[in-house]
Amino acid sequence: MSTILQARELCKTYKTSSGDVPALKNVNLDLEEGVFYAITGRSGSGKSTLLHALSGLDRPTGGRVTVDGTDLYSYSDDRMSAFRRRTMGFIFQQYNLLEDYNVKANICMPLTLDGRRPDEAFFEEITQALGIHGKLRKYPVELSGGEQQRVAIARCVLAKPKLIFADEPTGNLDKRTGDETMALLTSCAAKYGQTLIVVTHNPEIVSMADKVISIEDGVVTQG
Ligand SMILES: Nc1ncnc2c1ncn2[C@@H]1O[C@H](COP(=O)(O)OP(=O)(O)OP(=O)(O)O)[C@@H](O)[C@H]1O
Numbered sequence: 001m002s003t004i005l006q007a008r009e010l011c012k013t014y015k016t017s018s019g020d021v022p023a024l025k026n027v028n029l030d031l032e033e034g035v036f037y038a039i040t041g042r043s044g045s046g047k048s049t050l051l052h053a054l055s056g057l058d059r060p061t062g063g064r065v066t067v068d069g070t071d072l073y074s075y076s077d078d079r080m081s082a083f084r085r086r087t088m089g090f091i092f093q094q095y096n097l098l099e100d101y102n103v104k105a106n107i108c109m110p111l112t113l114d115g116r117r118p119d120e121a122f123f124e125e126i127t128q129a130l131g132i133h134g135k136l137r138k139y140p141v142e143l144s145g146g147e148q149q150r151v152a153i154a155r156c157v158l159a160k161p162k163l164i165f166a167d168e169p170t171g172n173l174d175k176r177t178g179d180e181t182m183a184l185l186t187s188c189a190a191k192y193g194q195t196l197i198v199v200t201h202n203p204e205i206v207s208m209a210d211k212v213i214s215i216e217d218g219v220v221t222q223g
């Protein structure tokens with residue numbers, strides 16, 4: 001199996017009025033193509049910070065991230081955004097939907113921005129599977145938290161990225177919807193050979209993962 005993402009001596013220190021907060025401390029990781037990773041750790045241990053640093057969303061204060069042979073942070077912000085759109089998908093802890101666009105436009109947005117057209121059959125399949133097919137003309141403000149979460153998941157999956165980063169993707173869903181959502185994510189990942197990196201507190205999701213990455217006070221252990 002080949003390495004798709006490599007982190008070397010990755011550090012992130014937040015500067016705050018009450019002093020420095022070291023949230024990531026010299027993190028080294030090697031993530032393989034097509035593998036499902038669960039990231040676990042207590043609240044405040046640095047999971048979201050790690051996900052953001054690995055995916056180019058927030059520049060680290062030290063170290064390097066290489067994705068698919070590209071030194072991520074050597075890119076300008078614009079080039080990095082374009083590279084991210086083509087290579088990676090995100091499901092955020094806060095869903096980050098665009099309020100002025102309806103559900104369908106939100107789901108297609110990463111492709112639209114990249115000048116690509118969605119695969120209509122796949123669009124049908126995932127919106128049906130996620131139970132949001134009847135909501136396509138609605139706006140995010142008209143949806144429940146769980147529905148917004150599923151729209152964010154559809155948006156991520158539709159673009160078929162090589163890497164999917166998800167921060168508590170089922171945190172707002174009841175057990176059954178959460179199970180169905182994880183089933184969709186894992187089956188798409190298996191079908192398209194995607195690497196799945198999921199932050200979760202849920203022991204069932206941890207047990208589904210191929211490998212577990214633990215983080216405690218910004219220090220990472222790769223299982
Ligand atoms: N923008 C920020 N400015 C300053 N400190 C921050 C910022 N974001 C996070 N932190 C701090 O960095 C540490 C790690 O935060 P992070 O959000 O990565 O934790 P987490 O493991 O995702 O927690 P949770 O499970 O609650 O989502 C915490 O001590 C947090 O207070």
Ligand SMILES: [Mg+2]
Nearest residue numbers: 047048049093
């Ligand atoms: Mg978090």
